[in-house]
Amino acid sequence: MLSVRNLSKIYPTPSGERALFRDLSFDLERSERLAIFGRNGQGKSTLIKILGGAIWPSSGRVDWSMESSWPIGFGGAFQGGLTGIDNIRFVSRIYNKPFEEIAAYTEGFAELGEALLMPVKHYSTGMRARLAFGLSLAIEFDCYLIDEVIAVGDASFQQKCQRELFGHRADRAFIIASHDTAFLRQTCDRAIVIDRGRAKVFDDIDLAADIYEAIGSRSEYEEQLAQKIMVQPLPAESVVG
Amino acid sequence: MARQRKSQASETRDVARVAVVITPCAEEAALRAALIGVAERCGYTWRDETGLIGDYASSLERRVVLLCSDASLLRGVPLTQSVVIAGPINDAGRAAATRHGWSEREGLIHATRCLAFASEFVEKGVNVSIFSSDRLASDAAKGFQAVVEALGLSPDAIDQLQLLDLFSSRQFVRVRGAPVEPVLSLFRGGLSNPSGPAWWPRSLFWSDRADATCPEIIDITGRSRVLFFGPYITLPAGHWQINVRFAVCKEAARRRYLFEVIANDATVAHAHLWPSDTGNYAIPLDFVAKRPAVVEIRMTLITASLHGEIRLAGAEITRMAVSSPSEERTIVRDLGLPVS
Numbered sequence: 029m030l031s032v033r034n035l036s037k038i039y040p041t042p043s044g045e046r047a048l049f050r051d052l053s054f055d056l057e058r059s060e061r062l063a064i065f066g067r068n069g070q071g072k073s074t075l076i077k078i079l080g081g082a083i084w085p086s087s088g089r090v091d092w093s094m095e096s097s098w099p100i101g102f103g104g105a106f107q108g109g110l111t112g113i114d115n116i117r118f119v120s121r122i123y124n125k126p127f128e129e130i131a132a133y134t135e136g137f138a139e140l141g142e143a144l145l146m147p148v149k150h151y152s153t154g155m156r157a158r159l160a161f162g163l164s165l166a167i168e169f170d171c172y173l174i175d176e177v178i179a180v181g182d183a184s185f186q187q188k189c190q191r192e193l194f195g196h197r198a199d200r201a202f203i204i205a206s207h208d209t210a211f212l213r214q215t216c217d218r219a220i221v222i223d224r225g226r227a228k229v230f231d232d233i234d235l236a237a238d239i240y241e242a243i244g245s246r247s248e249y250e251e252q253l254a255q256k257i258m259v260q261p262l263p264a265e266s267v268v269g
Numbered sequence: 270m271a272r273q274r275k276s277q278a279s280e281t282r283d284v285a286r287v288a289v290v291i292t293p294c295a296e297e298a299a300l301r302a303a304l305i306g307v308a309e310r311c312g313y314t315w316r317d318e319t320g321l322i323g324d325y326a327s328s329l330e331r332r333v334v335l336l337c338s339d340a341s342l343l344r345g346v347p348l349t350q351s352v353v354i355a356g357p358i359n360d361a362g363r364a365a366a367t368r369h370g371w372s373e374r375e376g377l378i379h380a381t382r383c384l385a386f387a388s389e390f391v392e393k394g395v396n397v398s399i400f401s402s403d404r405l406a407s408d409a410a411k412g413f414q415a416v417v418e419a420l421g422l423s424p425d426a427i428d429q430l431q432l433l434d435l436f437s438s439r440q441f442v443r444v445r446g447a448p449v450e451p452v453l454s455l456f457r458g459g460l461s462n463p464s465g466p467a468w469w470p471r472s473l474f475w476s477d478r479a480d481a482t483c484p485e486i487i488d489i490t491g492r493s494r495v496l497f498f499g500p501y502i503t504l505p506a507g508h509w510q511i512n513v514r515f516a517v518c519k520e521a522a523r524r525r526y527l528f529e530v531i532a533n534d535a536t537v538a539h540a541h542l543w544p545s546d547t548g549n550y551a552i553p554l555d556f557v558a559k560r561p562a563v564v565e566i567r568m569t570l571i572t573a574s575l576h577g578e579i580r581l582a583g584a585e586i587t588r589m590a591v592s593s594p595s596e597e598r599t600i601v602r603d604l605g606l607p608v609s
Contacts (some may be wrong), residue, residue, distance in 0.1 A: 221575050223575045226520075228575055228576060235492065238492050239491065239492065242574075261544065
């Protein structure tokens with residue numbers, strides 16, 4: 029189980045503090061799936077990295093009683109100077125898993141072929157994501173943290189990912205950050221929506237997706253409309269009731 | 270010919286058909302019993318719903334007291350005087366709903382229709398007096414005497430002991446509800462003198478949670494939806510202005526809202542709003558009702574919101590003008606009972 033209590037992340041900026049989110053609390057059991065919605069720059073990846081232990085929160089607690097993956101995202105979390113195979117060896121040692129077994133599975137899943145013998149810094153983002161996916165599936169975590177990499181590769185590779193993740197590992201927990209609301213509606217049960225320094229947990233994935241889609245879209249027409257119908261508040265002394 | 274005219278005039282003077290409309294309230298049974306006692310002692314017959322008031326139209330009773338809780342039963346009955354005794358409006362609505370198996374909203378529409386009775390009957394030249402049951406109960410002797418005088422009956426026929434017994438009986442449990450003043454105050458000035466604004470407080474409105482009273486703080490988190498609605502009070506015909514007063518927090522100020530007034534199931538006024546900042550706002554909504562109208566005010570959140578709060582203070586109702594300028598006569602008399 030994952031238990032998060034009063035989690036906050038605040039950055040100091042020249043114009044004052046900027047909070048990505050404050051006092052976020054939620055629990056996640058094995059086999060539950062949590063989506064994270066938010067526009068670019070609102071703090072989705074930061075939340076995933078905090079949960080994965082890659083960065084510290086400003087305050088609050090993250091308590092794991094199950095094994096979680098590293099944040100699987102386009103960033104990779106690999107050593108760029110090492111080859112793909114060496115990265116596999118490195119990660120296997122960290123998790124105390126047999127290298128040969130992990131390497132065999134990863135090679136078969138990621139379909140990178142001879143690219144595994146090249147330094148990772150020469151990989152494309154898609155290749156990094158395929159390596160990350162394959163390696164995390166080989167390690168067999170209780171909870172997978174996925175940061176917007178769910179749609180990498182061609183259609184057949186995507187199908188393989190989803191089959192391996194949500195089919196063969198349906199009993200694991202998932203925390204997935206993505207802009208693909210249709211996919212998350214289908215896959216997840218609950219969601220967190222992050223926007224303008226606030227984060228809220230919703231037990232209804234459709235409600236969360238609807239809210240995210242609405243706050244995420246503000247067309248030029250609406251901007252013009254805002255200019256016409258915006259009104260000023262009344263003076264304080266005119267308050268009644 | 271002169272003798273015939275004189276005979277007709279004296280016949281008319283002898284005719285006294287008075288109606289008492291009592292909306293469901295804690296004092297209803299006591300009032301009915303006391304009025305029946307007075308009617309009989311004054312030599313009047315009396316009828317209520319069980320005695321089929323509607324059949325009265327075909328009868329020849331000349332001195333009669335008609336008792337009911339639904340003013341529509343009095344249509345077509347040639348009245349000379351009328352009194353309306355109104356209880357707390359939400360209690361009246363609930364009681365009507367329970368009695369007839371309606372929803373609470375339908376009950377409230379029914380209850381407020383009894384108060385709009387005044388304007389429906391004005392063209393018939395009927396004098397209508399309106400009382401609050403709360404005030405009657407607070408001073409039963411004085412209040413009841415005022416009712417009897419308004420009906421043209423003799424106060425000497427009041428049995429004071431019976432009255433005290435009825436009103437002090439423990440079976441008449443007082444039920445708290447929204448005060449009736451927000452509705453009654455609309456009628457006090459009369460058609461010729463549109464009175465100052467009436468105030469409909471937040472407690473008269475419903476929230477988006479099924480049939481729940483509008484809370485002090487409305488959390489706007491969620492999809493686009495109606496945030497509050499109500500109060501389903503019947504207003505007489507006329508030109509009305511409603512000012513909805515509310516406050517928004519900084520987050521709620523980023524969202525867009527739609528205000529609507531629905532009268533007799535038709536939208537008669539609407540306004541869009543995009544607040545620029547946190548603070549207090551008043552949205553004016555003008556409309557003309559050509560006949561008595563059941564009024565609903567609605568506030569809708571147009572775009573979904575992740576967070577934000579709104580506080581509804583209430584709505585200020587002002588009668589700007591009568592709908593038909595020829596009807597310049599007073600239909601309501603405030604009988605001067607002390608205002609608490």
